[in-house]
Amino acid sequence: MKLLSYKINGEAKYGVATDAGVVDLNARFGADYPTLKDAIAAGALAKLQDAAGETPDHQLTEIEFDLPIPNADKFLCAGRNYRAYHEVIHQGKLDYPNIFARLAHSFAPHGQEMLVPKVCERLDYEGELVAVIGTGGRHIAPEDAYDHVMGYTIMNEGSPRKWERAGTQNFATKNFDRCGGLGPWIVAADEVGDPTKLHITTRRNGEVVQDGGTDLMIYDIPAIIAHASSFLTLQPGDMIATGSPGGTIAGADDPKWLSAGEVLEVDIPGVGTLFNGIRDE
Numbered sequence: 001m002k003l004l005s006y007k008i009n010g011e012a013k014y015g016v017a018t019d020a021g022v023v024d025l026n027a028r029f030g031a032d033y034p035t036l037k038d039a040i041a042a043g044a045l046a047k048l049q050d051a052a053g054e055t056p057d058h059q060l061t062e063i064e065f066d067l068p069i070p071n072a073d074k075f076l077c078a079g080r081n082y083r084a085y086h087e088v089i090h091q092g093k094l095d096y097p098n099i100f101a102r103l104a105h106s107f108a109p110h111g112q113e114m115l116v117p118k119v120c121e122r123l124d125y126e127g128e129l130v131a132v133i134g135t136g137g138r139h140i141a142p143e144d145a146y147d148h149v150m151g152y153t154i155m156n157e158g159s160p161r162k163w164e165r166a167g168t169q170n171f172a173t174k175n176f177d178r179c180g181g182l183g184p185w186i187v188a189a190d191e192v193g194d195p196t197k198l199h200i201t202t203r204r205n206g207e208v209v210q211d212g213g214t215d216l217m218i219y220d221i222p223a224i225i226a227h228a229s230s231f232l233t234l235q236p237g238d239m240i241a242t243g244s245p246g247g248t249i250a251g252a253d254d255p256k257w258l259s260a261g262e263v264l265e266v267d268i269p270g271v272g273t274l275f276n277g278i279r280d281e
Contacts, residue, residue, distance in 0.1 A: 004185035021056025084246025110183030120160035126244035127202035127266035145222035156181035212245025
């Protein structure tokens with residue numbers, strides 16, 4: 001089941017994408033669950049699944065993708081969480097997962113353009129697997145963590161690199177308007193299978209620039225969820241990005257930063273392909 005939020009004729013909706021098109025779940029359940037986040041919080045995934053076999057209301061080509069859950073309470077990210085990163089190689093494993101937050105405005109939905117910030121032209125890409133929380137909680141034990149995951153989506157955790165050294169830590173660097181991408185949909189966890197056996201491929205203008213397995217994570221998803229829930233309460237619909245394999249522009253000897261007109265694809269088989277163009281702010 002591929003759950004998504006979208007707009008059609010300016011109206012915000014949510015639905016399920018099938019091979020035949022998009023079933024408008026908002027039209028069927030909107031009175032009870034106005035948004036996808038509401039449906040997840042109500043534990044209504046079985047009802048959504050039952051509706052997936054109905055006649056589609058739209059073709060995918062007719063809709064404008066929104067963020068999978070536009071009104072998610074939290075977008076969390078685990079930084080430096082793959083063994084390929086030079087900081088990890090030289091400095092060793094962090095004592096805890098490095099968790100920081102992004103805001104919804106920092107993402108462009110699937111099919112829309114990421115922005116190269118006016119004040120920082122060093123925009124980089126980072127393809128990542130994202131765990132979506134279905135059942136919230138606090139102080140979640142690692143052995144129980146997967147019970148709290150309802151599905152997975154994809155993030156291009158775009159980063160204007162210059163600002164990492166401007167005394168602003170991660171917040172400004174990761175929260176420029178639409179500097180990253182998120183989507184296209186959420187695939188149910190039971191359809192994805194073992195998230196430690198997935199592969200992330202990022203393509204820049206069709207050329208593979210990142211190519212690595214999720215088995216290279218330093219802290220796995222249960223460890224990240226357990227740590228995050230030790231200092232905050234996770235809510236249904238929260239999204240947790242789990243880190244990116246090597247191959248980013250920042251790690252190149254002669255970095256060629258992203259520029260207007262380029263296209264990025266982040267592909268995770270079993271989850272989908274996130275597509276974003278690039279333009280100047």
